[in-house]
Every structure is written in C-alpha cells, then in structure tokens.
Amino acid sequence: MSEIHIEHPTPKKYVQIAIVLGVLTAIEIALYYTEDIVGVFTDPLLIILAVGKFVIVVGWFMHLRFENKLINRFFTGGMILALILFAIVMFERASANFF
Amino acid sequence: MSSSHAYPHEPTGVETRKLGMWVFLSTEILFFGTLITTFMIFKGRDFPGIKLTDVYDIPFTSISSFILLMSSLTMVLAHNALEANDQEKTRVWLLATAMLGAVFLAGQIYEFTEFYHKGFELGTNIFSSTFYVLTGFHGLHVFIGVVLLLALWSIGQRQKGLSLDGGMNLEFVALYWHFVDIVWIVLFTVVYLI
Numbered sequence: 196m197s198e199i200h201i202e203h204p205t206p207k208k209y210v211q212i213a214i215v216l217g218v219l220t221a222i223e224i225a226l227y228y229t230e231d232i233v234g235v236f237t238d239p240l241l242i243i244l245a246v247g248k249f250v251i252v253v254g255w256f257m258h259l260r261f262e263n264k265l266i267n268r269f270f271t272g273g274m275i276l277a278l279i280l281f282a283i284v285m286f287e288r289a290s291a292n293f294f
Numbered sequence: 295m296s297s298s299h300a301y302p303h304e305p306t307g308v309e310t311r312k313l314g315m316w317v318f319l320s321t322e323i324l325f326f327g328t329l330i331t332t333f334m335i336f337k338g339r340d341f342p343g344i345k346l347t348d349v350y351d352i353p354f355t356s357i358s359s360f361i362l363l364m365s366s367l368t369m370v371l372a373h374n375a376l377e378a379n380d381q382e383k384t385r386v387w388l389l390a391t392a393m394l395g396a397v398f399l400a401g402q403i404y405e406f407t408e409f410y411h412k413g414f415e416l417g418t419n420i421f422s423s424t425f426y427v428l429t430g431f432h433g434l435h436v437f438i439g440v441v442l443l444l445a446l447w448s449i450g451q452r453q454k455g456l457s458l459d460g461g462m463n464l465e466f467v468a469l470y471w472h473f474v475d476i477v478w479i480v481l482f483t484v485v486y487l488i
Contacts, residue, residue: 206374213367220363224356227487238488245483248363249476256370257472263308266316273320277327284331 203258212255219248315466319473326477329431330484333424341419349412350486351405358401359482362436365394366475373468381455384464385447391471392443395436402433425485432481435474442467 204212223244230237254260259267306313372387406426409415416426446467450456456464 203374203377206371209367209370209374213364216363216366217360220356220360223483223487224352227352241483241487245479248479252366252472252476252479256366256475257469263306265306265308266313269313269316269320270323273323277323280324280327281331281334284335288335 203261204255209255212251216248216251219244219251311463311466315469319469322473322477326428326432326480329424329428330480333428333485336421336424339421341421343418343422344413346414346421346425346485349409349414351408352486354401354405355482355486358398358405359478361394361401362398362475362478365391365398366472368394369468369471373464376456376458376464381450384456385450388443388447388450388464392440392447395440395443395471399433399436399440402429402436406430429481429485432474432477435477439467439471439474442470 223241226233226237226240226244233240253270259270368387368390372384372391375381375383375387414422414425416423446456446464458465
C-alpha cells in the first residue's frame with residue numbers, strides 16, 4: 196500500500212499553540228470586564244477572538260490544515276450551512292418579530 | 295515527528311472511516327448550529343423570572359473553559375505519542391484528557407445546581423429552556439467523550455497497546471474531543487460573554 200506522509204507539528208509546537216489559546220481566552224475575559232471602556236467594539240472583538248481560537252483548534256489540533264481537500268469541503272460545508280441557517284433566522288428575528 | 299496518511303488506493307483519496315467521522319462532525323455542526331440559533335432568537339428579550347446575567351459566574355466558567363481548552367492539548371499529545379508508538383505516554387495523556395473532561399463536567403453540574411438554587415430553572419421561561427438544552431447537550435457530548443477516552447485507556451491497559459488501525463481508533467476519539475472543545479469555544483462567547 197503506498198501512502199503519502201504529511202508531517203504534523205511537534206509536541207513543543209502544540210504546547211506553544213495551547214499557550215496562544217490560553218492568552219486569547221485571557222483577552223476575551225479581560226474584554227468582558229472592560230466593556231465600559233472598549234464600548235461597541237467589545238462584541239465584534241469577542242467574536243473575532245472566538246473565530247481565531249476555533250480556527251487554531253480545527254487547523255492545528257484537528258489537523259484540518261494537513262488534511263485532504265475533500266475533508267475540508269465537508270467540514271466547511273457544514274459550517275457554511277449552519278451560518279446560512281443562523282443568518283436567515285436572525286434576519287427574520289430582526290425584521291418580522293417572532294412575538 | 296508524527297505524520298498523517300493519504301490513501302491513494304481509496305477512490306476519494308481519504309480513509310473511508312476517517313471521511314465518515316468528518317461527515318459525522320459536519321452533521322454535528324448543523325445540530326449545534328440549530329441549538330445556538332434557537333438560543334440567540336430568545337437572547338436579549340424580556341421574559342418573566344430571573345435572568346441568566348443575574349446568576350452566572352464568569353470567573354468560574356472562564357476556569358472551566360480554560361480546563362476544556364487544555365484538554366485539547368493533552369488529547370493532541372496523546373495522539374502524537376501514539377503516532378510515535380509511545381504507549382505509556384499515550385495512556386498518561388489519555389487519562390489526563392479524561393480527567394480534565396470530568397473536571398469540566400463537574401463544574402457544569404455545580405453551575406447548573408447553583409442556577410437552580412437561584413431560581414433560573416429549565417421551566418423558568420423559554421430562554422432558560424434554550425440555555426439548558428444548548429449547554430446540556432454540550433455536556434452530554436463531553437460525557438460521551440470522557441467515556442470513550444476511558445474506554446480507550448482501558449483497552450490500552452489490558453491489551454498490548456493501542457493502535458491507530460483498530461476499530462476503536464484514538465484518532466477518531468481525538469477528532470470528536472476537539473470538536474467538543476470548538477463547540478465550547480463558540481458557546482463560551484455566545485452564551486456567557488456577549
């Protein structure tokens with residue numbers, strides 16, 4: 196059986212990634228407590244940080260960045276469908292009022 | 295150094311079981327996507343009864359979140375150790391992951407109990423129902439993950455060691471565990487911080 200080998204990161208690299216994730220979480224919590232200072236930028240910044248953490252875990256810990264394109268398509272396909280559903284419902288919530 | 299494999303002999307170029315696992319995770323995204331959407335419909339609206347913001351404890355939940363995040367590190371280290379065929383390290387990291395998951399679960403049970411004592415119950419209003427269904431289903435996923443991790447650890451203890459080719463595959467359990475972690479990354483922001 197012929198196999199193509201793709202190198203994964205070393206344990207040291209994984210620890211570095213975990214430190215980055217920990218720092219991002221600390222920034223999230225700091226943003227929560229400084230909402231009065233950061234103001235309207237708090238929620239967008241929190242979303243950006245969550246997306247960043249999500250991408251890091253999926254890309255590095257789940258190895259998606261090293262995987263076959265087909266796997267990438269299935270995963271991003273699920274994400275896109277969920278985001279479309281979310282966008283449609285939120286649009287309806289804002290425009291039509293559910294109650 | 296660890297490595298992953300491509301399968302040129304498979305029509306898709308991907309191991310079928312692995313592809314199946316990713317398709318399953320894709321459906322799980324839609325499952326949690328629906329629950330999060332339902333939660334967001336009712337978030338920020340006025341309902342009778344005590345509010346979530348009156349009962350939650352951000353420092354406590356932040357520590358729980360950090361614990362679950364670090365369990366992803368121990369999980370990837372277990373996977374890495376198995377790829378290097380280091381059975382002892384694999385078992386240690388697997389057990390560490392299961393323990394961190396159990397600590398997260400204990401925290402969630404404590405949090406739910408506190409909320410109930412303060413009057414934020416499943417039937418308080420429709421918003422509280424969406425909160426418990428969303429976070430409860432995530433907790434159920436964590437519980438299943440802990441059971442799978444302990445089963446793998448037990449198999450590793452009793453047999454000659456774990457393998458990446460077996461039916462009860464560490465790689466798939468790792469994928470499931472990381473998925474549970476990324477769901478919490480979203481929930482922590484959407485439910486507690488925003």
